[in-house]
Amino acid sequence: MEALIKKRIKQVIKGDQDAFAEIVEIYSNGIYQLGFRMLGNRHEAEDIAQEAFIRAYVNIKSFNQDLKFSTWLYRIATNLCIDRIRKKKPDYYLDAEVSGTDGLTMYSQLASNSPLPEKELESLELQESVQKEILKLPEKYRSVIVLKYIEELSLNEISEILDLPLGTVKTRIHRGREALRQQLRYV
Amino acid sequence: MKCDEEIVELMHEYLDDEIEPQNEMILRDHLKSCKECETIFNEFKKTIAVVKGTSRMQSPPNFTAKVMASLPKERKKVGMQRWLRNHPLIAAASLFLVLMTGSVFSTWNQEREFSVSKQENLVIQNDTVIVPEGEVVKGDVVVRNGVLKIEGEVQGDVTIINGEKYLASAGHVTGQIEEVNEVFDWIWYHMKRIAFEVVDIFNEGEE
Numbered sequence: 001m002e003a004l005i006k007k008r009i010k011q012v013i014k015g016d017q018d019a020f021a022e023i024v025e026i027y028s029n030g031i032y033q034l035g036f037r038m039l040g041n042r043h044e045a046e047d048i049a050q051e052a053f054i055r056a057y058v059n060i061k062s063f064n065q066d067l068k069f070s071t072w073l074y075r076i077a078t079n080l081c082i083d084r085i086r087k088k089k090p091d092y093y094l095d096a097e098v099s100g101t102d103g104l105t106m107y108s109q110l111a112s113n114s115p116l117p118e119k120e121l122e123s124l125e126l127q128e129s130v131q132k133e134i135l136k137l138p139e140k141y142r143s144v145i146v147l148k149y150i151e152e153l154s155l156n157e158i159s160e161i162l163d164l165p166l167g168t169v170k171t172r173i174h175r176g177r178e179a180l181r182q183q184l185r186y187v
Numbered sequence: 188m189k190c191d192e193e194i195v196e197l198m199h200e201y202l203d204d205e206i207e208p209q210n211e212m213i214l215r216d217h218l219k220s221c222k223e224c225e226t227i228f229n230e231f232k233k234t235i236a237v238v239k240g241t242s243r244m245q246s247p248p249n250f251t252a253k254v255m256a257s258l259p260k261e262r263k264k265v266g267m268q269r270w271l272r273n274h275p276l277i278a279a280a281s282l283f284l285v286l287m288t289g290s291v292f293s294t295w296n297q298e299r300e301f302s303v304s305k306q307e308n309l310v311i312q313n314d315t316v317i318v319p320e321g322e323v324v325k326g327d328v329v330v331r332n333g334v335l336k337i338e339g340e341v342q343g344d345v346t347i348i349n350g351e352k353y354l355a356s357a358g359h360v361t362g363q364i365e366e367v368n369e370v371f372d373w374i375w376y377h378m379k380r381i382a383f384e385v386v387d388i389f390n391e392g393e394e
Contacts, residue, residue, distance in 0.1 A: 016269065017258060024251045032246035046247055053254045130237050149238040155203065174199045177231060184237060185230040 001026075005069050012060050024053050027070065030151060031077045037146045038081035039088075040135045048084060052077035067160075074151070074161045078143055085139045126187055133183040141176035148173055190217070190224050198228050202235065291374055304329040314350075320357060327362065348373070 005026070011019035031052055035045030055076050056063075063072050134142060147158045159169045197214040200206040206214070218225045271278035301314045306324045310317040314333040318324050322339040331348045337358035344362035345352065352366060367376045 017255070018269070020258065021251055021255050024254045028246035028250050028254075029244065032250065033244040036244050037241075042247070045244075046250070049246065049250070050254050050257065054257055057258050126237060127241055130241050134238070145238065149235060150241065152239075170199075170203060173203070177199070177202065177234065180238065181227070181230045181234045184234045187237065 002068070006065065009060065009063065009065065009069060012057070017057075020053075020057055023056075023069075027073055028053075030070075031073065034074070034077055034146060034151060035081060037131070037134055037150050038078075038139075038142060039084060040131065044084065048077065048080050052080055055080075068157075071157055071160050074147070074153070074157075075163070078147070078161055082139055082143060085142075129187055130184065133180055136183070137176055137179055141172050141179060144169055144172040145176040145180065190221055194221075194224055195227065198224075198231060202231060291377070294377075300331070301333045302329075302331045303333065318358065320355070346376075348376070 005023060008019045008023050012023070028049065032045050032049040035048040035052075036042060039045055039048065052073065056073050059076075063069065134145060137145060143162060144158055147153045147161060148155070153161070155166060155169055155173070159166045162169065164172075194214065194217055197206060197210055197217075201211065201214060218228055271281075303309065303311060303316050304327065306326055306328065308319065308322045308324055309328070310319050316328075316330050316333055316335045318328070318335070318337045318339040318341055320338040324339065324341045325343065327343040327346065328335065328341050329346045329348070330350055330352075333350045335345065335347055335350065335352040336355065337345070337352065337360060338355040339357075340359040340361070342361045345360050345364045346367065347365070348367045350366075350368075352364065354360070354364075365376070367373050
């Protein structure tokens with residue numbers, strides 16, 4: 001996989017734009033997911049994910065090919081998310097209501113004729129409250145928690161992505177975990 | 188019982204998969220004896236489980252296409268290269284054509300300078316070549332990028348490339364007079380010359 005990515009990157013650097021499509025395909029879910037968990041709605045998640053890939057493409061020559069591409073890409077995406085959170089004024093999107101669900105918006109729920117089975121509803125509610133609590137975390141804890149538990153990246157990778165010492169990453173994960181525990185222990 | 192911060196620290200180490208075996212023993216022993224810490228520990232584990240359990244998102248349909256469409260345009264050269272890769276036959280043909288025209292044009296451009304074939308009695312004034320009155324020039328006369336005035340006699344062909352010729356009333360040329368002024372004439376002239384050379388080679392061979 002890494003070898004394939006490296007090959008495609010070389011092609012992109014030579015100027016073959018089409019080779020970039022495969023890279024986008026491979027990482028699009030992960031990056032989109034990161035955006036969604038960091039920002040809380042699909043619209044912005046898509047926006048930020050697109051921006052991240054475009055930036056990666058434009059700056060591909062500055063990517064050190066000895067490093068892992070995903071780390072570099074996640075760094076771009078995470079930084080974009082953090083910038084967005086810092087600038088963010090509260091705004092709402094129609095499709096953002098049912099967070100934490102896969103492909104379900106208020107619209108799709110309204111359109112559905114049969115009521116949701118109780119179990120599914122419960123899990124929807126749970127998903128929603130988890131997403132809400134993640135979004136309540138201050139941005140510095142939110143990013144480590146999302147990278148660790150949603151993207152399932154190692155502490156070392158997170159430290160590289162955020163350009164922070166490993167110790168700082170651990171401290172932030174501990175704080176984030178503690179905050180989430182306080183909020184989620186009764187769900 | 189209010190437990191040590193140290194135990195919570197051990198829980199974090201455990202959750203980060205970085206706990207030393209002896210510390211893990213301490214933690215386990217403590218959790219057995221302390222209900223409060225056990226609850227905290229379980230809450231941690233449950234929190235992590237629900238966070239990890241959030242459903243995995245798929246990027247929207249056409250996401251890749253949208254990204255590709257918003258990339259800055261690639262350099263023409265590469266698009267060309269890929270096109271050539273996909274159309275090898277046309278590629279070979281166009282390569283041939285490009286090289287051919289390239290070489291013809293470069294010869295055409297290189298030979299912008301004034302030049303004239305060497306015959307002793309030709310008079311050269313700046314870019315004008317004169318066959319003086321009463322003189323007989325033997326052999327073919329070739330003038331590039333200049334003017335040829337023929338007042339005397341030329342025993343041979345006259346070729347003027349990208350220039351002009353004035354034939355005085357007294358002037359006389361025994362061979363053919365040829366003027367080449369445009370690129371296509373130039374190509375035609377080259378082709379004819381090559382053809383003649385080939386014929387010459389065969390003729391010499393036969394002799």
